[in-house]
Amino acid sequence: MMVQTPQPRAIDDVAARFMAHRPRLYAIAHRTLGSPWQADDAVQETWLRLQRADVGAIESLEAWLTTVVSRVCIDLIRQQVRRREDSEDVIDQARPAVSAPVSADPSDAAMRVDDLAVAMQVVLDTLGPLERLALVLHDVFALSYDDIAPIVERTPVAARQLASRARARLRRVDVSQIRQRRNEAIGAFLDAARHGDFGGLLQLLDPEIELRGDVTAVELAAQGADDGAPLLGHRIRGGDAVARVFAGRAELTRPVLIDGVPAAAYAADGTVHAVYLVTFDRDRIARIDVLADPERLRALRVDGG
Numbered sequence: 001m002m003v004q005t006p007q008p009r010a011i012d013d014v015a016a017r018f019m020a021h022r023p024r025l026y027a028i029a030h031r032t033l034g035s036p037w038q039a040d041d042a043v044q045e046t047w048l049r050l051q052r053a054d055v056g057a058i059e060s061l062e063a064w065l066t067t068v069v070s071r072v073c074i075d076l077i078r079q080q081v082r083r084r085e086d087s088e089d090v091i092d093q094a095r096p097a098v099s100a101p102v103s104a105d106p107s108d109a110a111m112r113v114d115d116l117a118v119a120m121q122v123v124l125d126t127l128g129p130l131e132r133l134a135l136v137l138h139d140v141f142a143l144s145y146d147d148i149a150p151i152v153e154r155t156p157v158a159a160r161q162l163a164s165r166a167r168a169r170l171r172r173v174d175v176s177q178i179r180q181r182r183n184e185a186i187g188a189f190l191d192a193a194r195h196g197d198f199g200g201l202l203q204l205l206d207p208e209i210e211l212r213g214d215v216t217a218v219e220l221a222a223q224g225a226d227d228g229a230p231l232l233g234h235r236i237r238g239g240d241a242v243a244r245v246f247a248g249r250a251e252l253t254r255p256v257l258i259d260g261v262p263a264a265a266y267a268a269d270g271t272v273h274a275v276y277l278v279t280f281d282r283d284r285i286a287r288i289d290v291l292a293d294p295e296r297l298r299a300l301r302v303d304g305g
């Protein structure tokens with residue numbers, strides 16, 4: 001029996017349908033994983049799995065893609081946990097007793113999306129993969145627990161418990177205080193950069209900081225280097241190296257909120273050309289992700305600046 005090779009038109013049709021869903025898939029992965037680069041990996045893996053699937057047998061492509069990208073995220077989180085710890089205690093936190101009663105306390109009410117985004121940055125590593133997904137899919141993307149249940153391979157009752165437990169942990173975070181402290185830290189970082197205060201930069205940066213820029217951001221910075229743009233690279237590590245990238249530079253970069261989270265953006269003529277997603281470890285800047293790819297920028301809401 002001969003295996004038919006997919007026709008180019010059919011492949012193009014599948015690719016077009018996938019691209020229509022790609023922004024949502026990226027948003028789910030980014031919210032869950034907390035990293036634009038891992039989100040890219042999750043979306044790419046989802047596309048590869050779609051290419052291997054019998055698309056004609058898929059009843060709802062949106063539901064299928066949501067399930068696949070969610071399970072890819074679960075796998076990536078578990079890989080992180082295995083690399084970071086010898087035990088699987090964090091993973092086990094995401095496995096509730098299905099028979100446990102569901103509390104009717106306020107933690108069952110969805111959080112404001114912007115507050116959730118800030119709180120997630122603080123407690124992300126304390127949440128199990130299924131807790132993260134149940135919370136993000138329900139509170140951010142408005143999926144019902146009936147829809148979430150098959151994705152996390154739990155009953156709807158257990159899916160609600162996962163989200164409620166994660167939400168209760170996030171509600172203990174003082175979001176207003178965190179947002180204010182991080183806004184101030186980013187402002188101080190940019191001020192030190194503009195004034196070439198190398199020592200001031202080092203005090204604000206984690207010694208193990210990692211700076212990453214996408215291809216468009218690195219090219220944009222190179223074009224503007226003579227005008228004071230940061231000396232970006234695709235991947236730079238260490239406080240000294242990152243401080244050298246910004247010292248005496250970043251004149252046109254300003255603090256903003258991106259999806260409610262303190263960050264920074266390079267804007268000119270009223271247009272945001274690049275954003276700086278800032279991740280903290282306690283009160284020091286531990287990671288900066290610089291994004292300028294138009295598709296990535298379209299997926300973000302930038303306020304202020």
